[in-house]
Each structure stands twice: as structure tokens, then as C-alpha cells.
Amino acid sequence: MTEIIDGNAVASQIRDDLTDAIETLADAGARPGLATVLMGDDPASQTYVNMKQRDCEEVGIESIHVDVDGDAPPEELYETIADLNDDPEVHGYIVQAPVPDHVDYREVIRRVDPAKDVDGFHPENVGRVVAGDARFRPCTPHGVQKLLESAGVGTEGKDVTIVGRSDIVGKPLANLLIQKADDGNATVTVCHSRTENLAEKTRSADIVVAAAGVPELIDGSMIGEGSVVIDVGVNRVDADTEKGYELVGDVEFESANEQASAITPVPGGVGPMTRAMLLYNTVKAASMQADVDVKLP
């Protein structure tokens, strides 16, 4: 029978496992603090930052939120970033993506203090991941690694096909999975919109990670029997529901489920893990800035 990998349960365990470290830091006068910055009014982004704030409250991390008008010039966002870089109570912060079209997200990220870059997007932190010396693993890729570990799925020597080459998921996950490490040592194929014979590359994989942002791109015919399927997609598609949409992954769940030995659902798979690993990075940032050793899960 196919195992459904429960991201909500694994994320909840990680939050529990972080509470000792948070108390230790608070006792040392360094209660971890996370800020979220949202420019514009993208509804999905609003949902995610609200959830991130709520997660902080649950575990005892201080949280602040800054809204920046979606029509404001980029300089207004840069000022917010400079303030957060200088604020000693903010150990980490994120600028929710996407930002409006007139703002260059790469320039935004370059302005974030790398020591507070709990998304792990700053070029210095990206370089450290590539070099095998990560300060902050980006949240979604790290969450995928934790989900595989929770399901007892090792990556050593496995063929992993990642569908999607984004800076947030595909590229950093590939870099993490090829590292000489217990949760790495995989042989990784990264597919994208120009890939030929995509189905061949997914079907031959031991582990398929779907992170293309295309609803139900991968169906059961593209999944090899017994493989593990991790669905990173969280797509809002119009539907006759109370909210006017439903959440759909990049994987067509029913048919993929018939083929896979283990699979993540949407919602309740990778999404909650992205948020849990953000808390993890915030605690790590506070521990490094306060120079207080803590045990991380």
C-alpha cells in the first residue's frame, strides 16, 4: 500500500523539537525574532505570511510583519530591509516572493544581511550551499529532505528527478542532494520546460520531486512503480468552493498514488514543511547571533 507522507505531522514534530532551543535562547536574553515583509497584496502570499506569523506565535518566536504598498518605489522596500538589517531583535527575516514586476527580487535579496537571510536566498548563502558549507538551507528543499528522512527514504545512490529549476526549490534541492552527506549522495537530474522526454526521466527515477508550478503536470503514467513522489506544487485553481479555488499539486494524485510506494499530498505535504524549516532557520540565526549553542532537530 502507498504511504501518504504527512507533512503536517512532521512539521508539528519539528516545531515541538524546536521549543527547548527557543527557551534556552530566551533565557539567555535572545528570544528568536522573525520578520516577514510583504510587498503588494497577492492573496496566496498573504495566506503564507499569516501562517508564518501564526507558527511563530505557537512556538514562542517573536514575530513582526511589515507591509509595503505594491505601487511603492523599490527604494521603500530597500529602506525596510535596511531597518531590519539594523534591528537587533530581528534575527531573521524574509521578503515574501513574488514581489511586484517593477521590483527586481535579486536586488532585494542582495540587500538582505546574509546572517539574517533565513530563506537562504542571498548569493553568499547560495554559494555556501553549493560549497557544502550551508549556513541556512533554503526552507522548501530542506523540508523535502526532512520529509524523505521521516518516511525512511534514503537518498544515497538513488536516482532523483527534480522537475523544475527555480532558485527557490529546484536548483538548491539539486545542490543539497548531490552533497557528500547522509541526506545527499544522490544522482540528480533536473528537468525544466525545455527538457525532452520528460516522462522517461521521471519514470526511471527512484524519487520524483515535482516543483514546476504547473497543476497536475505529472500523472501516474510518468511514475515508475514503487518510486517515491514529493509534490512541491501548491497551485490555486478556480473551483466552485467557498474560497472560489482549490489547491492542486504538480502531481495528479490519484493516478500517481497507484504507482508510488510513498507520496506527499497537497495540501498537507511540503507546504507545512517550508514553514517549519523557516522556524528552524530563525532559531539557528538567533543562536549564531547570540553565540548561544542550541540543539536543532
Ligand SMILES: Nc1nc2c(c(=O)[nH]1)N[C@@H](CN(C=O)c1ccc(C(=O)N[C@@H](CCC(=O)O)C(=O)O)cc1)CN2
Ligand atoms: N520568501 C519566500 N517566498 C516564497 C517561498 C519561500 O520559501 N520564501 N516559497 C513559496 C511559498 N511558500 C513560502 O512562503 C509557501 C507555500 C505553501 C505553504 C503552505 O503552508 N501550504 C499549505 C496550504 C496553504 C493554503 O491553504 O493555501 C499546504 O500545502 O498544506 C507555505 C509557504 C513562494 N514564495
